[in-house]
Amino acid sequence: MKRKKHWVLFALLLLALIGLSPGDNRNLLSSENNRLSEPVSLPHRQEEREVGNITAAVSLNPELFERLQERTREFMESRHVQIHLINVASSEAYETFRHALALGESADVLLLDNKWVQEFAERGYLLPSEAYFSGTSSGETVEGLLALNEWNGYVWAIPKDMDPYVVVYQPDRLREFGVNSLPTNLAGWERLLSAMKANSTAKGGILGLDTTDPMAVLSLIWRIGGHPQKERDGSEGLTEGENQALRVMDKARSVFYSTPDTLARDNFWTQLSTGQAVLGIYRASELHNRPFSTSLKIEYPGLLNPEHRMYAAGKSFAVAASSSEGETANEWIAAMTSAEMQADWFDISGELPALKSAYSSSFHPGLKEWISAKSQQEPAFFIPSNSAQNTELENFSVSASAFMNGQLPLKAFSDAYAKITQARP
Template identity: 30%
Template sequence: MSRRKYVILLLGVFTVCMALTLPKLVKPGTTVPSFGGQPRSQQTPEIINGQDTTTTIHVALSMSDAEFIYWSKLNDEFNARHPEIHVELMNYPQAEAYPEWIRQSQVGSPIDIILMDNTMIREFAVTGYLSPVDDLYAGDTLADQLEALTDSLKWNGSLWGVPVDSDPLFVVWQDELLRKAGLDKPPVSWTTLLTVIETLKSNNPALQLIDLNPMDGRHWTAWLGVFGGNAKDASNMTVLSDQAQQQLRFLAEQDVKLSVQHTAGELNSWVERLKKQELLSAVFSWSFYNGLPDTARKQLAIADSASSLAWSGGRSFVLTAQSKEQEAAKEWMSAMTLPDMQSARYTELGKLPARKSVYQSGFEWEYSASRPPNWLLDVLDQPLFTPDPDWSARWNRWSDLWKGLEASKPLGLKEIDNLIRAWNGAQKSGAKGAAGNL
């Protein structure tokens, strides 16, 4: 063989070897240039006997752009650690998520996992759109879950979701005003509150009892469930009791200026009014409370009794019945709900973790924005109600009832009486489709 032919042969062998080995030198999840000159993220599939063995799963989310960026970073890290699994995230607008997930469940879309509000899960489970995830609670995992967050995930002897976090609503109180009324903590009974109001209003007739979002059914449920004996009834969404009706009418009488117009931007004005002792209480989400300046937070008190909505605002991963890659999907869900992951998300997003163990290192007396308070275990680690198959439908009717208020009108006794009659009438008749008549 001539020298020239020998050199050509060596070059050919070298080229073939480089073509076969170069892809293996690029780590999964790294950035490589595309043909267009712009960087792109490459997920290199595992090749065995010439076959692509990478499993692709799709996760549906519904959240703000800022939170989606955070979850995308977590997912990129997972993809880099698991080259055999490629996870794609999809973010749906909040107003479109629920009907779109229903539609896709009916037609059999490729979605494997949904990060779903706890209030939706029973409906999806009962209609056959989900697969149970009991095997993800093996060992000590179930014992580490908070009861208030897993209750709404139970149906037919199985668990249909894995809790991720919670951003519950709480009624917060102006601490100095409570002290002026002779209390060292928020009232836990209805009769005590009536005494507090009578005492405070004798010196300040313009004092407002509470501020909340009148068009949000969750806010009303938080108000109804804050006093002893009402929590379970409020959570079950049953017929309004005499005390519940009295609470609603009393609120309309006290807060005759309460307007249905309410925006997120008004939250800061709430805080200022609380600081000035013009407002006794308000309904806040935990993440909002957690983000307040220390000076404002020190003037507020939260009752350490169970809130009827301790579980609401919670989100869980659910596994769709149509998923063809359930094992890979469960591996991703398990990785994303580990205690360390939940602790880091609390620091970043302010949403409460779903694992008891994350609270055990939390503060007890001194406040820390980076760790959840361990006194919340008393609120979140107790069952509040037993879900039934019609609960989700009742919740939707309750939400629609308050959304139907006219934004241009103040909320008074007449409106409250109409709402009470509409709700109790629908509940007593048992009409599942009564939402439009409320």
């Protein structure tokens, strides 16, 4: 009798085990109320991949942000990943990014102004690009750009674009002052600025630039002939060319027309287009949407001799040290910095590509005027990066504006200039 009961118990136990074993119901998922949902199909072997999900923070105007969203949607559809874009106002970007990075709460990817990269890298906020990036080789980057993102033997961000300062001028007006083209040396600039000063109207200057923009002021100094070649050989103090350029500018302050805001810049552009003004300093991107008179000419950076190069702003993609999504970040950054994407970006923003190959006519015929695709020469000059550069530039901006508007003596401005351009170890 006992043996029979044992067989019955054994049979019941066997049936229970069979009911719990994996079978046709292995793909049923339990919902929160414990009811079974519809069967979920397992992916094929080639589709087995965890979907990446990253956040990218940028600081762009609405039109450019919309285009970035469009291109990102295309990327997500082709890669089956999720990218959440955040747009931060340009006036708040530095503090917003710095604060979030310090707390370890930033977006996975950030589009940074190049002059912030080394500071954030030194603070331990960023991953070196070697840890995640497998896109275009560094040899394809326009000369000088990658060096801005280097520190301690590593590259900390991937260049996306550059925005060089250029001179826009009226050739006919130049001829009125006895020259056929922009001067190529200090003596020529001194003669031109002296002639402009003698003929400037009571309404104001005839050489326009944003005197509150430290890079515009630096660009003018360098274009006149005060190029900081000491940055190349490590010597201290200002070069004779820099001292002469500052003295020339000091004597010609009355010819400068300050354009610190949109209204002033629009007004000066009208004067320049109609021949009332002679020349102006602009970023390349600023020229993109302005009505361009056939009488105006641009001095393209690719045509400048090294000693006349002006400054180039720019932005780069960096990955936060707190991010664990390096693979997805790599794929998205590579797509957003491809030569095709950079040429397309030039079309809508006027910002120049960071890749040499983008200057091939096959991508965009209009780009070859700016820089040769085969050029090995830096098209612009870049202040050597350091962790305090953002603060130093803000301080220099105050001095530059005061000097250009006649409120600061030459000696004080020379000291401020020497500090911002001094050689870095």
